[in-house]
Amino acid sequence: MSGPSTRAGDGGRAVSARPRPGHYRRPWWRGTAAVALAFLLPSLVALTLLRLLPGATALWESLHHTSLLSGRSFVGLGNYLDLFANADFRGAVAVTLLFTLVVNPLQVAVSVALAVLYTRRRMAGSKVWRALVILPIATPPAVSAVVWSVIFRPEGGLANALLAVVGLPPQGFLTSPDQALASIIVLLSWIGVGYWMLFLIAGINDIPAELYEAAELDGASPVRAFLNVTLPMLRRPLSFVLVAATVSNLLVFAPVQILTGGGPEGSTNLLMYDIYSRAYSLGDMGRAQAEVVVLVVITLVIVAVQFRMLRSED
Amino acid sequence: MRKRQRVLASVAGAASLALIAACSPGSGDGGGDGTIQFLGPEDPAFFEPLIEAFEASHEGYTVEYTQVPFDQYNSTVQQRLSAGDESIDVYAVDQPRVPWMAAQGLLEDLSDLEDRAREATTEGQYSTGIHQDKLWALPVWNSTQLMFVNQDALAAADIEGPGTDPSERWTWEQTAEAAEAAQEAGTEWGLLLEQTDFYYQLQPLMESKGGGSGVVGEDMLDQDVANAEWVEAMEWFGATFEDGLSPRGVGTFETSPLFSGGDVAFFVGGPWDLGEFADSDVDWTVAPMPYFEGGEEVTPSGSWSWGVNPASQAKDAARLFLEYAALDPAGNLASTERQTIIPANTEAAEEYLPRMDALAGDRSAGAADLISHEVANTGVVRPVTVGYAQFEEVMNTAFADIRNGSDAASRLEQAGEQLEDAWAPLR
Numbered sequence: 001m002s003g004p005s006t007r008a009g010d011g012g013r014a015v016s017a018r019p020r021p022g023h024y025r026r027p028w029w030r031g032t033a034a035v036a037l038a039f040l041l042p043s044l045v046a047l048t049l050l051r052l053l054p055g056a057t058a059l060w061e062s063l064h065h066t067s068l069l070s071g072r073s074f075v076g077l078g079n080y081l082d083l084f085a086n087a088d089f090r091g092a093v094a095v096t097l098l099f100t101l102v103v104n105p106l107q108v109a110v111s112v113a114l115a116v117l118y119t120r121r122r123m124a125g126s127k128v129w130r131a132l133v134i135l136p137i138a139t140p141p142a143v144s145a146v147v148w149s150v151i152f153r154p155e156g157g158l159a160n161a162l163l164a165v166v167g168l169p170p171q172g173f174l175t176s177p178d179q180a181l182a183s184i185i186v187l188l189s190w191i192g193v194g195y196w197m198l199f200l201i202a203g204i205n206d207i208p209a210e211l212y213e214a215a216e217l218d219g220a221s222p223v224r225a226f227l228n229v230t231l232p233m234l235r236r237p238l239s240f241v242l243v244a245a246t247v248s249n250l251l252v253f254a255p256v257q258i259l260t261g262g263g264p265e266g267s268t269n270l271l272m273y274d275i276y277s278r279a280y281s282l283g284d285m286g287r288a289q290a291e292v293v294v295l296v297v298i299t300l301v302i303v304a305v306q307f308r309m310l311r312s313e314d
Numbered sequence: 315m316r317k318r319q320r321v322l323a324s325v326a327g328a329a330s331l332a333l334i335a336a337c338s339p340g341s342g343d344g345g346g347d348g349t350i351q352f353l354g355p356e357d358p359a360f361f362e363p364l365i366e367a368f369e370a371s372h373e374g375y376t377v378e379y380t381q382v383p384f385d386q387y388n389s390t391v392q393q394r395l396s397a398g399d400e401s402i403d404v405y406a407v408d409q410p411r412v413p414w415m416a417a418q419g420l421l422e423d424l425s426d427l428e429d430r431a432r433e434a435t436t437e438g439q440y441s442t443g444i445h446q447d448k449l450w451a452l453p454v455w456n457s458t459q460l461m462f463v464n465q466d467a468l469a470a471a472d473i474e475g476p477g478t479d480p481s482e483r484w485t486w487e488q489t490a491e492a493a494e495a496a497q498e499a500g501t502e503w504g505l506l507l508e509q510t511d512f513y514y515q516l517q518p519l520m521e522s523k524g525g526g527s528g529v530v531g532e533d534m535l536d537q538d539v540a541n542a543e544w545v546e547a548m549e550w551f552g553a554t555f556e557d558g559l560s561p562r563g564v565g566t567f568e569t570s571p572l573f574s575g576g577d578v579a580f581f582v583g584g585p586w587d588l589g590e591f592a593d594s595d596v597d598w599t600v601a602p603m604p605y606f607e608g609g610e611e612v613t614p615s616g617s618w619s620w621g622v623n624p625a626s627q628a629k630d631a632a633r634l635f636l637e638y639a640a641l642d643p644a645g646n647l648a649s650t651e652r653q654t655i656i657p658a659n660t661e662a663a664e665e666y667l668p669r670m671d672a673l674a675g676d677r678s679a680g681a682a683d684l685i686s687h688e689v690a691n692t693g694v695v696r697p698v699t700v701g702y703a704q705f706e707e708v709m710n711t712a713f714a715d716i717r718n719g720s721d722a723a724s725r726l727e728q729a730g731e732q733l734e735d736a737w738a739p740l741r
Binding site: 067155172176277285 | 389703
């Protein structure tokens, strides 16, 4: 709206509108800044009400303790000290970090591979395959969780039926402490890969075809073209996908609640579920708020490290 | 162009104001228009007769029921009520949770109804609503557990199953042996508890061994969940899954289709299953819930009470509905019309229980007498403590782990430590 042409047009008027004694001066709320502010206002209000205010509340509440007998009292960092002394919380942090280290590279790598496959390679029925990969996005997470609970059922489930076909013994999946987290990762990747792939397909389609033609003329193999053309040109959408996937996966809740309840033996007790359980099942709001703050800090640190790594590649 | 800019800017500003207004505390859905918002975990169809009867007898009032799935019910109620949600007027509360909810100020004091409440139900049921000498909730239903016996499965194994007579009650050891034989004769699963990892149904295992409820102490905030009897009971429970008598991957309340499909020889469930299994093609009978050899004969008890949200804007209307459902025999009876559950109201129960015998023809014969016997003689209450919510959460998770193969002794030790930690803020 307020592009260069508009400003050029205003330039002449600005000279004639030089302040003179007794001349009407336009109030600030009728100027361009006010219009810009009005446009920004919904975002600023939403940011303040839905992000900053709850964040500040969580931080403040995390410094308090509420007891049925003694009421509410300021405890400083007491909730944080209690949390770090708690074996279940330490377990939840370890599970969350392990989960983050596995699920994000896995989802991003598969998304990139599928995006390249569906754009750079001509394969029969690629549009149908692409639609099938995208389809899980349209399935509500709770429904996906129920579908996968049937697939992963140790007795009579589809996964064990397939394993039986290739002569492998039945597995415990969600009922096994060694396999439950991996099973959740498979479920989440089934949903997430198609979603992140969409952004990467858009990024690949924006890469000028001339670059690939030049690489081909130089005798570059498809792998070389991928490494030297696709990946460097895909860095920006890739950065977005990596950061967004990380944040999204740190906030995973519904599948854990529906499928495992954090078990078996705490093996799927991700921080988000632990916060919910501490707040609403155990009723320990002070420590739950402290855990929220810890989760936000972990998220910020991981995202900052990712940004730094991606920047250093520049 | 400028004019359009300003119009758009004004719209953006108005949107911001709307956003602020939307985020500000509102007056909620409840109010003075006679609408009562009612929250519970049951199927909405169950409450249609009750709501219709109430609306017919109380002109100007309407009841809107919202269902929250059973698995998420307690945490959702806790979340909404502790945030001062005004859009709930009446809500269902699991009886042992009444002290916890009352202590947090999430139940309205109903002490003025004490005399009427005491008169309407049994002393045991009445006492579930009491915390610190005040009445906070009214019992609507009661419960027990029965063992459903698949006669087809037992016939295939040439075994004669238990009858309905409580004096001929089978032991768990006897049941497991017969279940194994039935499996060998072709039935897929031998034994299945309906609520595979819920304290409600597993408490009798420990109580039968003499291990107690797991909660001790003057203020009922000390745990005793790793004593020898608890470990023995849980080792037996874990072995039923380890040995393949019961399936591991079927969650609580997903179990009844296995029995009605003929895949289970012995199924321990509630009176509600009498109606549920009535349509099944399986030839089944009912029997008393087993006990451990040399142990006590015990069964679960208790069910849902209903209370009023202190933040409700329609408390008077809410109390009217609650009184009708719990204290008026006609209302209490209407709450059981579409589901098989024991009315907490004594008068309603007397009229209702005989119906249970005929729910599934000959198959449910003897159920009414058996239920009456269990309620009067073998029912154990869940521990009455302000820490019950934490206790149930920690124990249910431990039971699920033991079902999935965790060592019972060490897992119960861990649960004990978790309870100490969870109860610390309550002391």
